[in-house]
Amino acid sequence: MPEFTPRVFSGIQPSGGLTLGNYLGAMKRFVELQNAGTHETVYCIVDLHAITVWQDPAELAKATRELCAGYIASGIDPEQSVLFHQSKVAEHVQLAWIFNCVARMGWMQRMTQFKDKAGKNAENASLGLFAYPALMAADILVYHATHVPVGEDQKQHLELTRDIAVKFNHDFEVEFFPVTESVIEGAATRVMSLRDGSKKMSKSDQSDMSRINMTDSADAIAKKIRKARTDPEPLPSDLAGLDGRPEARNLVNIFAALADSAPEAVIKDYAGQQFSAFKPALADLAVSRLSPISAEMARLMEDPAEIDRILDRGAERARAIAAPILKRTYEIAGMVG
Numbered sequence: 001m002p003e004f005t006p007r008v009f010s011g012i013q014p015s016g017g018l019t020l021g022n023y024l025g026a027m028k029r030f031v032e033l034q035n036a037g038t039h040e041t042v043y044c045i046v047d048l049h050a051i052t053v054w055q056d057p058a059e060l061a062k063a064t065r066e067l068c069a070g071y072i073a074s075g076i077d078p079e080q081s082v083l084f085h086q087s088k089v090a091e092h093v094q095l096a097w098i099f100n101c102v103a104r105m106g107w108m109q110r111m112t113q114f115k116d117k118a119g120k121n122a123e124n125a126s127l128g129l130f131a132y133p134a135l136m137a138a139d140i141l142v143y144h145a146t147h148v149p150v151g152e153d154q155k156q157h158l159e160l161t162r163d164i165a166v167k168f169n170h171d172f173e174v175e176f177f178p179v180t181e182s183v184i185e186g187a188a189t190r191v192m193s194l195r196d197g198s199k200k201m202s203k204s205d206q207s208d209m210s211r212i213n214m215t216d217s218a219d220a221i222a223k224k225i226r227k228a229r230t231d232p233e234p235l236p237s238d239l240a241g242l243d244g245r246p247e248a249r250n251l252v253n254i255f256a257a258l259a260d261s262a263p264e265a266v267i268k269d270y271a272g273q274q275f276s277a278f279k280p281a282l283a284d285l286a287v288s289r290l291s292p293i294s295a296e297m298a299r300l301m302e303d304p305a306e307i308d309r310i311l312d313r314g315a316e317r318a319r320a321i322a323a324p325i326l327k328r329t330y331e332i333a334g335m336v337g
Ligand code: AMP
Pocket: 011, 012, 013, 021, 022, 023, 024, 025, 026, 027, 149, 150, 151, 152, 153, 154, 188, 189, 190, 191, 192, 200, 201, 202, 203
């Protein structure tokens, strides 16, 4: 394999608001990778992914700008990282078509996220929802990205991305696409619903009490944590004591991720304590971390024209990386230039 420039790519959908799961599982990690300075970092607002399920156009535009504000408020520097929205860089879709022709039906049919999202009525799901993982592979590989930070739920899609890269390289007898590494690290790779410890915290959950939104007020955050489902036992003295207690484990993981600590250390500090003591401490911590971000998001949203300028500039920089990679891909596949 040739040497690839160390490059991080990741994306978040502008569908609904950002949750604490997005922040801890993705955004916060994106900022850490940017600040580590070891990789080029490319971060995308994946609006073309969002429309695989119905989005009201005005809401989509608003959510796109809000997500851009969320990235910046969380610490993404649009000068240092490339920050842009997917629909502005046509190369993603152009490469996705090639990958639609590389990926096999059998591979796609195994994707659990499609099965979850399509639910019982798969006949009525959009073709885009089914093809989505091939577009995701194109998002990543059109930058020759070497590392992709995501939450646990995206693991299978990243394995598919690797399969697509390997099959393309094999079929065309080239060593062109890197076999991307997923980066699924930290205490909060899977933040669970506050109402049900067996379900992921999600933007699309019916119950707003199940999640913390980045734009929630301090009072709302405190209330949701106070009402979060738990069991009647006090906190255990070691991690093993959290086995079979998914709600307790979730709150400990959230605490650790917000405090830049580890679950082991949190358990040590709170061993033997009741949730009536732990929850207020967690609420204070969450408010102290999230409130400055939501205040900065609101401030940035007052100037949507500036957000649009940032996104335009990001798209130009993204295109400068993607266009030559797409051009070479088309040549390899036999498209006359
Ligand atoms: P999405 O909102 O589905 O576009 O997800 C954007 C990023 O946030 C992906 O990297 C997801 O894996 C991550 N993510 C979403 N929900 C959670 C969660 N509950 N816990 C951890 N990471 C999450």
